[in-house]
Structures are given as C-alpha cells and as structure tokens.
Amino acid sequence: MxxxxxxxxxxxxxxxxxxxxxxxxxxxxxxxxxxxxxxxxxxxxxxxxxxxxxxxxxxxxxxxxxxxxxxxxxxxxxxxxxxxxxxxxxxxxxxxxxxxxxxxCEFAFISCSNTGCPVQVERRGLEAHLSECNFRSRECPNGCGHTLLSTDQSQHNCVAELRTEVEMLRAEMLCKVEEVRREMESRLDSQRRHMVQKESQLKNEVEELKGQLSRVMCDMRALLGAERLRRQELAEAELEKRELLELLKDLQPTRSQHPVEQAAKDQHQGAQQTPGWELHTKPTRHQQREASLHASSLSLHSAQAITVSGPPPSPQLGEGARKGGTRSLTLDCIKRKSREVTVI
Ligand SMILES: [Zn+2]
Ligand SMILES: [Zn+2]
Ligand SMILES: [Zn+2]
Ligand SMILES: [Zn+2]
Ligand SMILES: [Zn+2]
Incomplete structure (x- = not known):
C-alpha cells in the first residue's frame, strides 16, 4: 500500500x-x-x-x-x-x-507504559496521563514493603497484608518440612532394610565360621591325640633303643672275652668238655633277654620260638649254629628297631 x-x-x-x-x-x-x-x-x-x-x-x-x-x-x-x-x-x-x-511525533498515539493500562494517549500527553493513571504503582508509604496500585491504595492494610504473607510463608514452610520429613523417613527405611539384610548376612557368616571353628577344633583334638600317641611311642622306642644299645654294648665285650674264657676253661677242665658248651650257657641268657624284649614289643613268633627253646640237649655243633642264627636275628632286630626309631 x-x-x-x-x-x-x-x-x-x-x-x-x-x-x-x-x-x-x-x-x-x-x-x-x-x-x-x-x-x-x-x-x-x-x-x-x-x-x-x-x-x-x-x-x-x-x-x-x-x-x-x-x-x-x-x-x-x-x-x-x-x-x-x-x-x-x-x-x-x-x-x-x-x-x-x-x-x-508528539501527536502520535502511544500506549500507557503502566502494565495493564489500556489507555492510548498522544506522546505529548503521556506524562499528564501517567500522573493520574490508575495502573501506576508505588511503595506503601507506611513501610510494609508492598508495591501498591493507585486503585487499591485506599483499601491497603499493612497488617492484614503482612499477616497474609506470613500465613503463606508458614504454609509453604510446613509443606517443605513435611516433604523433608517424608524424604528422611524413606531414606531411613531404606537404610534400615539394608542393615537388616546386612545383619542376617553377618549372622550367616558367623554361623559358617562357627562351623568351621568346631571342625578345626575337632581336627586339632585328633591331631593332639595322635601327637600324644606318637610321643608315647617315641618314648617307648627311645627306651627300647637305649636297652638295645646297652644290650649291644654287653654283647660286644662278651664276644671279645670268648677266646680268653675258652683258654681258661681249657686250662682248668682240660679237653673233657667242648668249649662250645661253655659258650652256650652265657649267650643263652642274652638270648632270653633279647627274646623277651622281642616278645613284649614286636610279639615276633620267631623270637618266641627261640625263647621257648632254652638250653637244649642237642649236639654242641647244632647248638653253636643255632646260637649264631639267634645272634644274627638279634642284630637284625636291633637294626629294625633303630630304623623304627629313626622313622618316628
Ligand atoms: Zn509492465
Ligand atoms: Zn501500490
Ligand atoms: Zn507529526
Ligand atoms: Zn495509564
Ligand atoms: Zn502498607
């Protein structure tokens, strides 16, 4: 246009x-x-x-x-x-x-600058209108802090306004307090649930540990029993070993004395009796001791058999052979014993 x-x-x-x-x-x-x-x-x-x-x-x-x-x-x-x-x-x-x-242009129509005012005035008349515009606002002269429109200035009551404001703030605060309370409760609830869960979990763990402990105690008791037994066995074996060593010590001088004894006997009794018979009596004692030891500790049948045999009326040669066999058997026993001791 x-x-x-x-x-x-x-x-x-x-x-x-x-x-x-x-x-x-x-x-x-x-x-x-x-x-x-x-x-x-x-x-x-x-x-x-x-x-x-x-x-x-x-x-x-x-x-x-x-x-x-x-x-x-x-x-x-x-x-x-x-x-x-x-x-x-x-x-x-x-x-x-x-x-x-x-x-x-001073003659142009413009809108009043107060919010809500529908009046249109010439630019040159705006100031005059603003001074009497119903929508102009100013602070309450009594100092309540409210901004008042000129229309409701006459009805304004500072105390009532402030009271309303306080009520509103109180309601708002109560709302917020309730909100916070609810939030705290829900948080506490969840924590409580968590604690209960944790407690039952810990209880289970404690039960499990108790079970393990009782098992360990059982094992320990068994081990202690076994150890006591072993110690006993060891002491017994030590005793036997000492006895056997003594026996061995006794045996060695006897063996070295044999020729001397033999010579002495020959001088005293002549060649009437064989030296084998003389030899026979002494080792037999040793033999008996050894055999009794065997019987008590190992219950060896062979050893028992030897013990029973005693001094037999058999020929001297046979007796000598048997004696030799017994000695070797005794040595075997000693070896075995000492091995047992070592093992223990
Ligand atoms: Zn044209
Ligand atoms: Zn045109
Ligand atoms: Zn103009
Ligand atoms: Zn206006
Ligand atoms: Zn006021």
Whole structure:
C-alpha cells in the first residue's frame, strides 16, 4: 500500500506512482518492463497473476528488482505531511525522513507504559496521563514493603497484608518440612532394610565360621591325640633303643672275652668238655633277654620260638649254629628297631 497522494506537497511524477494501488510508491520494486510497484502491492498481485498488472507481460517474483537509483532519489526527495496531521501535527518532511519523524511525533498515539493500562494517549500527553493513571504503582508509604496500585491504595492494610504473607510463608514452610520429613523417613527405611539384610548376612557368616571353628577344633583334638600317641611311642622306642644299645654294648665285650674264657676253661677242665658248651650257657641268657624284649614289643613268633627253646640237649655243633642264627636275628632286630626309631 503506497502513500496517499493527498499528503504530498507539490508535484509528484507519475512514474513514482504504483501501478497497482495508484498511490506514491512505498518500498518500491521494478519489473523488467520498467513498471514499478509497492512491494506489498505486487506481492499480493502475483499470488493470483503471473504478469505485469500494467501491460500483462509475463512476470514472477524472482525477476523483480530495486528501483533505478535516480527514481529512488526523486522519490526520497518528495515532501510529505506527517501522518498525524489530523491530530494537529504540521510537520512536512522528505519521504526519506518521514519514519524518523513519525517515531518521535508528539501527536502520535502511544500506549500507557503502566502494565495493564489500556489507555492510548498522544506522546505529548503521556506524562499528564501517567500522573493520574490508575495502573501506576508505588511503595506503601507506611513501610510494609508492598508495591501498591493507585486503585487499591485506599483499601491497603499493612497488617492484614503482612499477616497474609506470613500465613503463606508458614504454609509453604510446613509443606517443605513435611516433604523433608517424608524424604528422611524413606531414606531411613531404606537404610534400615539394608542393615537388616546386612545383619542376617553377618549372622550367616558367623554361623559358617562357627562351623568351621568346631571342625578345626575337632581336627586339632585328633591331631593332639595322635601327637600324644606318637610321643608315647617315641618314648617307648627311645627306651627300647637305649636297652638295645646297652644290650649291644654287653654283647660286644662278651664276644671279645670268648677266646680268653675258652683258654681258661681249657686250662682248668682240660679237653673233657667242648668249649662250645661253655659258650652256650652265657649267650643263652642274652638270648632270653633279647627274646623277651622281642616278645613284649614286636610279639615276633620267631623270637618266641627261640625263647621257648632254652638250653637244649642237642649236639654242641647244632647248638653253636643255632646260637649264631639267634645272634644274627638279634642284630637284625636291633637294626629294625633303630630304623623304627629313626622313622618316628
Ligand atoms: Zn501500490
Ligand atoms: Zn509492465
Ligand atoms: Zn507529526
Ligand atoms: Zn495509564
Ligand atoms: Zn502498607
């Protein structure tokens, strides 16, 4: 929509008129056919047409261009009256500076700046309106801190207002306290549940450990019993070993005495008796001791058999052979015993 031709002072070239609205061009655009239009006019024209409204030549939005510079200058230099001339504004300015003037024209109608006030006043009368506007606000003169609108200033009661505010704050606080209480309770609940769970878990673990402990105690008792037994056996074996060693010590001197004894006997009794018989009696004692030891500790049948045999009326040669066998058997026993002791 262009500017009303009536508002212009002086002659306006026909080329500066819009081909659609026939008013003076406002934000002009030019077609390739050199016809010019207001931007709004040609845009709405081209919605339904595809040609120049003047000469019907084909036209689309894309082919529109800005007005020639000389035409734009002519247009900008045109003298126009203020849009508020009806209200009393007598300003006449160039079309170029029209918007600047209208933005600050004293006769322009503007809205009251107080929120909620529907009044529209001329810019020059705004101050007068603000001083008596019903929507103006100011702080309570009694110092309650409330901002009052001029309309409800007469009904304002500081105490009642403050009381209401306190009530509101109290309600808000109670709400918050309740919220916090509920949150704490739920947190405590969850912690309690967790503790109960943990407690039962620990109880189970304690029970398990108790079981393990009793098993270990059982094992330990068994081991202690076994150890006592072993110690006893060891002491017994030690005793036997000592006895056997003594026996061995006794045996060795006897063996070394044999030839001497034999010689002495030969001198005393002559060759009537064989030295074998003399030898026979002494070792037999040893033999008996050894055998009794065997019987007590090992219960060897062979050893028993030997013990039973005693001094036999058999020939001396046989007796000597048997004696030799017994001695070797005794040595075997000693060896075995000492081995047992070592093992223990
Ligand atoms: Zn127009
Ligand atoms: Zn045209
Ligand atoms: Zn004006
Ligand atoms: Zn107002
Ligand atoms: Zn007040």
């Amino acid at each position: 262009g500017y009303d031709l009536e508002r212009f002072v002086g002659y306006v070239n026909e080329d500066l008129l819009c081909c659609v609205c026939r008013d003076v061009l406002e934000r002009p655009l030019q077609a390739p056919c050199e016809h010019a239009y207001c931007s709004a006019c040609i845009s709405s024209w081209l919605v339904h047409h595809h040609s120049c409204p003047e000469d019907r030549l084909p036209l689309d939005v894309g082919s529109l261009k800005p007005l020639y510079r000389y035409m734009r200058n002519d247009l900008n230099r045109l003298q126009i009256r203020c849009v508020n001339a009806g209200q009393g504004c007598e300003v006449v300015c160039t079309l170029e500076s029209l918007h600047t003037h209208e933005d600050e």
